[in-house]
Amino acid sequence: EIVMTQSPATMSVSPGERATLSCRASQSVDNTLAWYQQRPGQAPRLLIYGASTGAAGVPARFTGSGSGTEFTLTISSLQSEDFAIYYCQHYNDWPFTFGQGTKLEIK
Amino acid sequence: EVQLVESGGGLVQPGGSLRLSCVASGFTLRSYWMYWVRQVPGKGLVWVSRINPDESVTRYADSVKGRFTISRDNARNTVYLQMNSLRAEDTAVYYCVRGGSPPFEYWGQGTPVTVSS
Numbered sequence: 001e002i003v004m005t006q007s008p009a010t011m012s013v014s015p016g017e018r019a020t021l022s023c024r025a026s027q028s029v030d031n032t033l034a035w036y037q038q039r040p041g042q043a044p045r046l047l048i049y050g051a052s053t054g055a056a057g058v059p060a061r062f063t064g065s066g067s068g069t070e071f072t073l074t075i076s077s078l079q080s081e082d083f084a085i086y087y088c089q090h091y092n093d094w095p096f097t098f099g100q101g102t103k104l105e106i107k
Numbered sequence: 108e109v110q111l112v113e114s115g116g117g118l119v120q121p122g123g124s125l126r127l128s129c130v131a132s133g134f135t136l137r138s139y140w141m142y143w144v145r146q147v148p149g150k151g152l153v154w155v156s157r158i159n160p161d162e163s164v165t166r167y168a169d170s171v172k173g174r175f176t177i178s179r180d181n182a183r184n185t186v187y188l189q190m191n192s193l194r195a196e197d198t199a200v201y202y203c204v205r206g207g208s209p210p211f212e213y214w215g216q217g218t219p220v221t222v223s224s
């Protein structure tokens with residue numbers, strides 16, 4: 001099973017600032033990497049798939065990059081609605097696995 | 108509009124059974140892989156099971172293998188998760204997820220399962 005490790009676990013950022021979230025896979029997953037946002041009481045929302053392709057309706061301030069084992073989600077200018085938990089997940093082979101999440105908090 | 112609506116969750120005693128249902132609308136179910144994902148409240152997400160369009164391929168997380176069974180009825184636009192021999196550690200919110208391209212774009216609202224005596 002591929003282990004996905006996200007860092008940091010918690011990030012405190014001020015609105016308007018840039019946030020960079022990291023995700024590392026224990027072995028190469030090529031570009032089969034997705035990022036999700038989850039707000040309290042809601043289902044996860046797909047933000048990025050294929051490591052760098054934005055899902056429909058996702059604001060352009062969300063960008064994904066990386067391949068192989070190292071991935072990054074960047075939020076260019078944080079808005080109030082962006083404070084949530086973010087998960088990365090590979091879908092290279094079964095079992096798919098999620099990272100443990102990064103909680104983005106208001107500073 | 109694509110919708111996935113789960114039902115069937117609830118309170119069950121350890122060792123008991125539940126069958127979750129996921130009714131799909133707004134798309135042709137028989138064209139898509141379907142998945143179940145669970146989340147312990149306040150914790151992370153775990154893929155539980157998946158099934159291909161014609162039901163010929165099913166896969167499970169090791170933690171549920173031999174106890175859970177995924178199935179589908181494309182004519183009824185419904186995916187099922189039969190959960191037997193339930194344990195306290197199966198307590199979670201269970202989400203139904205659609206595959207396809209892009210992958211995992213559509214999730215249901217989740218149905219909570221509590222295993223407790």
